[in-house]
Amino acid sequence: MLKKLDEFTVGEKGIVKEVSGEGRIRRRLFDMGVTNGAEVYMRKAAPLGDPIEITLRGYELTLRKSEAACVTVEVQI
């Protein structure tokens, strides 16, 4: 099942399928390791619901939901 990263609930994981978005944000996501085939795990949302924290390539990354919306993920069960 394909899902945008910002729609993830805590504890879900998946494999990145596509990264879209405006050039600068997209590049930044690539550089931080959000590329196709990367495994992501949704750890938590900040107390106010946004940004979110994900585990990726062995480290913790935080990004806003608006930026997470650029990432399409194949959900794994």
Place this chain on the structure above:
Amino acid sequence: MTFIEIAVIVACVAVVGGVIATTIINRIKGKKTGCCDCSYCDNCHCRDRQEK
């Protein structure tokens, strides 16, 4: 004037003159003024850390 009076005047002139002079010299040398010398300043262009 007593010795102590002269000494005090000389010291005061030296301090004020010294501070003003260093500021001017730094400016002429093109050194960035405004160094606060704080320890956060690991990246400060104005602090000479070359020789320690």
Place this chain on the structure above:
Amino acid sequence: MIRIALAGNPNSGKTTLFNILTGSTAHVGNWPGVTVDKREGTYRKKDVSAVITDLPGIYSLSPYTPEEVITRNYILEEKPDCVINIVDATNLERNLYLTTQLMEIDVPLVVALNMMDEVKRRGESIDADALAQKTGVPVVAISALKGEGIDKLIQCAVSQAQHPRKGTTVLKDGNLKHLIGDIRIALESLSVDNTLFHAIKLTELDELETSLHPQLVPMVEKFKATFEDDTFGNDFEAFIANARYSYIAENFARALKTSGKQTGLTRSDKIDRVFTNRWLGIPIFLAIMFAVFHITFSENFLFLKAFIPEDWESLSGTAFSGVFGAGAVNSPGVILQSLTGVFTDWLTDTVRGWLSTSPQWVSGLICDGIMAGIGSVLSFVPQILLLFMFFSILEDSGYMARVAFILDRIFRKFGLSGRAFMPMIMGFGCSIPAMINTRTLADEKERTATIRVIPFFSCGAKLPILTAVAGAIVSSFGVSNADVITFAMYLIGIVTAILTVILMRNTSMRGETPPFIMELPAYHLPQFKSLMIHLWDKLKHFIKKAFTIILASTIVVWAAMHFSFDWQYLTDEQINQSILAGLGQLTQPLFTPMGFGSQLGEYGWVFAVAAVSGLIAKENVISTFGTLAACLGAVIGEDPSGVQYVEQMITFTGATVAGLVAFIVFNMTTIPCFAAVASAKGELRKGTFHRTLLFWLVTSYTAATVVYLVLSWWWTVFIVAAVAAAAVWGIVVYNKKHPVRSI
């Protein structure tokens, strides 16, 4: 002497390594991006000597943030003899991404696998030799924190520096390599160095490269039209980034040996469960901030006042009198402050004794001018150090990065990202490094807005103004606790910052909210040694400043106060005829709307003089009060501190609480000391600087006036609210008619 550059991801331990190599004491933080400019030092050991350059931490060599450009240009243009790429071994995959890019540059390269001790502690291991074989560059395992493997690393770098190295790439796709080859030939004919690196960046249509070699862009575009990958189409940027990461995943996963069993929650995870908890996160943050201020400033420590009998006075008059305030226990910060006060008082009395036979003006200058001025500043050293220590601990531990995570949602409402939190919190220490740190903000408008509000985060030097005036309000008018007033003043600064940021982001600095994509580093215990070095540096800086610029200022102030315009020496009683009084009286009317101008009595000009002297260094405000109070023949109690000087000022001028609070607000939000002004000038674009000065003046004038009016006549709240509402309405209407052009 050979030149070695250190490059690596943010928070990978470059600065720790740099400090070990050069014996320097640069500040290390647990926050990605503490080093934002390059910095040099020398390494000397036995027969080896080298210049070490610490480059800002970066994730990639893309052209989007200033730090990335600094590093890229340094390596390409300055051509160091060897680059040491520091790799955080606990985070191999993402760190090696930068390595694959550095490998493409024609420069000798050594990979330093840092934090190997932490890897071992986790029961994992990394095969450095296997890594070296795959990458074709030497790999040395080190621990910068424990100083392990450092000598081997330098030896390796020195021997590598002897042999030039040609760039290599991990990209394998045949067609793409063909294009890269063609571009390289074209670049060679233009006699460009580092053709491999430039060719690959050009293939990615990197902004810097395309502007550098626009004539080669059609070549890439033409090739793009024919290229078709199954997953990426002809999107080279995605294709190349992906190729790098897949290469790392395929080859280096083998070098990393995990202990097999997936260990559940790490220590960091457990801490985070509490600190960034959905419900507890924000209350914990507020509680920590309150505790910091309470321990530093409270005169009613742990709220013990209720438990102490009112007639408790058994310790007054002894050396321990500072422990108890008005029937309550003082916080450690206040105790230390009163002890310093007792010491400077004793020193002044001793010196006065020695000078009893010399002319009156000599003891006046030394005891009432210099010693009162400097003493009032020095008595705040303990509190400044304490506050600074708490902020360092919070930052080193990695908690500050979580605060950005927690607060981003709120910051976004103001049009900033959570990243702007760091320079702002640094502003509580000193505005200058805070302004420099704004380089980690990629968005120019966000940067300008942040630099402008940094002075509103009251720095260490403004602390004495706050504490002294707040203390005097408490003792002269009998209002509530000093720590509450201090905390409220900090809050006013923050509120002013928020309001002006919102105002700027809706008027002169309109634009989209910048992105927030950032790493959350693992928690670790702050290092005692680095903390102490940090505090020592701060102390040294403060003392140095006290005995140079503040000393000189007190002498000048004293002289201006004891001479009339026709150079006649004046006694203390005649200071109303002095040069200083004349100048003060001239500017005094300007401060009337804020409650410390013409409405004050005979000596009302002192506030004007103090505020102006603060432009040199903010510590001058209180030292000016000190000098003045001593000269006005004030009877100073047993422990003179800034508080008592301000009390004297209140007695002499008849200033009201409203006027005093407005005075603090004015000093907190006005043009900062000239050192900060100089660095703002350096960090801002031309043109914005003068507007920034104006912004500071207007903000402080408005904020202080509003505070004075509202505190004096409560009903003025309605007028202020009406004016504000009208302004907001005007801006909203204007912005609706003139929407921001999207980029």
